[in-house]
Amino acid sequence: MIGRLNHVAIAVPDLAAAIAQYADTLGASVGAPQDEPAHGVTVVFITLPNTKIELLYPLGENSPIAGFLEKNPAGGIHHICYEVEDILAARDRLKAAGARVLGTGEPKIGAHGKPVLFLHPKDFQGCLVELEQV
Amino acid sequence: MIGRLNHVAIAVPDLAAAIAQYADTLGASVGAPQDEPAHGVTVVFITLPNTKIELLYPLGENSPIAGFLEKNPAGGIHHICYEVEDILAARDRLKAAGARVLGTGEPKIGAHGKPVLFLHPKDFQGCLVELEQV
Numbered sequence: 545m546i547g548r549l550n551h552v553a554i555a556v557p558d559l560a561a562a563i564a565q566y567a568d569t570l571g572a573s574v575g576a577p578q579d580e581p582a583h584g585v586t587v588v589f590i591t592l593p594n595t596k597i598e599l600l601y602p603l604g605e606n607s608p609i610a611g612f613l614e615k616n617p618a619g620g621i622h623h624i625c626y627e628v629e630d631i632l633a634a635r636d637r638l639k640a641a642g643a644r645v646l647g648t649g650e651p652k653i654g655a656h657g658k659p660v661l662f663l664h665p666k667d668f669q670g671c672l673v674e675l676e677q678v
Numbered sequence: 679m680i681g682r683l684n685h686v687a688i689a690v691p692d693l694a695a696a697i698a699q700y701a702d703t704l705g706a707s708v709g710a711p712q713d714e715p716a717h718g719v720t721v722v723f724i725t726l727p728n729t730k731i732e733l734l735y736p737l738g739e740n741s742p743i744a745g746f747l748e749k750n751p752a753g754g755i756h757h758i759c760y761e762v763e764d765i766l767a768a769r770d771r772l773k774a775a776g777a778r779v780l781g782t783g784e785p786k787i788g789a790h791g792k793p794v795l796f797l798h799p800k801d802f803q804g805c806l807v808e809l810e811q812v
Contacts (some may be wrong), residue, residue: 545705548728552758556803559775565802569775570760571679592760594682594728618687619803621755626704626726640704659799667732668699669690669753 545633546626550656550676551589551596555622559586559601562619566590566597567602577601578619585609587655598625598655623662623672631659631677643667651677680760684790684810685730686734689743689756693720693735696753700724700731714789718742721789725805732759732789737750757796757806765793765811777801785811 556562556655559577575589584607590597600622602610612622628634631651639645644664654660654676663673690696693711701708709723718741724731732755737745746756762768765785773779778798788794788810798805 545703549683549686549726549731552683554803554805562754562803565775569679569772569777570723592680592683597683617805618800619805620799621758621805624755638703641699643703665754666752669688669696670750671688671753 545637546675547678548627549595550625550627550674550678551598552624553598553600553622553674554619555600555612555616556619557613557617559588559599562599563588566599572597578655579603580630581653585655623674625660625674625676627678628675629677630676631661634675635661638663679771680762680809681812682761683729684759684761684808684812685732686758687732687734687756687808688753689734689750690745691747691751693733695724696733697722700733707730712789713737717789719789730733757808759794759808759810762809762811763811765795765809768809769795772797 555651563574566572574593578587580587584603586601586603587600600609635645643669645663651659651661659677661675665672683751689799697708700706707725712721714721718737720735722733734743769779778801780796780798785793785795793811799806
């Protein structure tokens, strides 16, 4: 069912420092910061040859990553995103297997303009898993 | 400098349950468990179309992931691994930029039979980063 690893998302406490490190020290291809007010984050995509790293930095009040950065002040890996062909079919299969979908259970439009869902970390080896329909 | 994302490693408290979830519920291609006594882990590779997920489970006494699972009893993302062409050149570039290499600073042979190094999470946005020479 799951396809490609779309991205690994890393929450960072200092976006400029993270950009400089990936661009200069690690020599990766780093995009421009994009504010995503609907998601409460500023996002920077790092393009690797086979997948992406997504840097996340809080934007505005009530950012969904503010709590994560309080618990992990140095930052950390926030979630991984797997691609699926049919997000509703994937959701129903996961729910039938006992996995919990976060929020309303209905897909939202994610930072890439595609339908996404998040799954409960306690049901996935402690990992916050995003599914993105591609 | 960094190339492909070689893998995302997830430490799991119940290897059989994690295998069943990835193989059956998520429908991924899951390999057989491999004991790696030199690394203190049992490893299972999940092959996605563009990269791998590596499930890690403690093996023997003093497993390097035992402490991680004590702090994260449900499991969690343990590290990410970037490929590099020349691991000594990469190490020297990172050290010159002030990043700390774990252990002796000399590459070891990793679970894939390739030279690897681990970098200090505090120097990489709270992420444990492995470099693997390919």
